[in-house]
Ligand SMILES: Cc1cc2ncn([C@H]3O[C@H](COP(=O)(O)O)[C@@H](O)[C@H]3O)c2cc1C
């Protein structure tokens with residue numbers, strides 16, 4: 548609890564002076580003002596986060612949190628639980644979509660077992676298991692308040708370790724069969740109608756979708772989570788990897804590091820982080836909007852603008868890894884473009 552409180556206390560608003568300076572420089576570059584749209588927004592946000600009006604990306608890292616979900620026994624996923632550890636091994640052996648996209652973006656990956664239901668062994672795996680999967684939230688709380696807090700702190704520890712190692716932009720990724728169910732439950736508790744929130748995840752059919760909605764309604768009825776208490780929500784209807792990612796996000800904000808948010812599950816973690824400390828949103832960059840219907844609503848709740856619409860619905864950090872290219876491009880604009888003065892280009896006559 549202490550670690551979490553310390554981290555939250557460190558989160559300050561971004562540096563508005565640096566945002567201003569970045570905006571002034573963007574307006575001196577050889578283009579009509581604002582014509583590079585979201586690229587300019589990204590430069591200003593990065594400037595505010597880092598305090599540098601000409602921000603540069605250095606070492607990038609995707610943090611993948613892996614955990615299992617007791618609620619899968621209700622039949623809410625199209626895939627069996629053993630896929631979670633199998634995919635963790637796939638990440639560690641370099642064969643998953645996130646490995647390909649991270650390599651392409653020049654980003655490292657770390658994978659942390661924060662709550663896989665079985666033991667996974669690999670020399671590169673970070674093992675910080677809080678428990679062997681959550682309990683079935685349709686029958687009672689997914690985990691205790693202490694476990695949820697510990698899981699957030701695991702996320703903080705993993706992020707801080709990478710930041711100490713020189714990483715200066717982080718992205719969220721996750722693996723956990725069944726995890727679109729707690730993510731949907733979290734969004735429902737925070738005020739969106741359940742039938743608008745719930746999607747097909749890995750590809751359940753109509754019958755599965757109806758069962759998923761019923762299960763989420765039951766979980767909320769049984770647990771009665773308090774929407775004004777984000778850790779209560781996380782412990783009753785959340786997940787270990789979701790809690791861990793909330794910790795990664797809070798740690799990034801506390802250390803003034805940009806945090807690129809991936810898809811639906813990562814955004815559920817971001818929503819929890821935003822409820823714990825609203826200032827953390829200033830450090831978040833929304834990578835894409837996924838096919839899960841609730842994702843758009845989550846981003847709107849945080850007033851985040853997704854840069855990519857790729858019809859993706861995978862998770863793992865894949866959308867965030869793709870977004871690294873765009874963020875990188877934005878920083879090159881600010882550092883490499885000529886100014887009107889240096890290039891001898893005439894300014895607008897209407898100014
Ligand atoms: C092979 C495979 C690889 C994945 N990588 C991410 N997910 C994604 O799908 C899961 C969530 O969907 P649901 O709630 O329907 O189970 C999570 O593990 C998420 O990361 C995968 C799912 C599968 C099957």
Ligand SMILES: O=C(O)c1cccnc1
Nearest residue numbers: 748810811837860861862
């Ligand atoms: O949007 C996501 O991140 C997502 C959607 C479906 C399944 N897994 C992840």
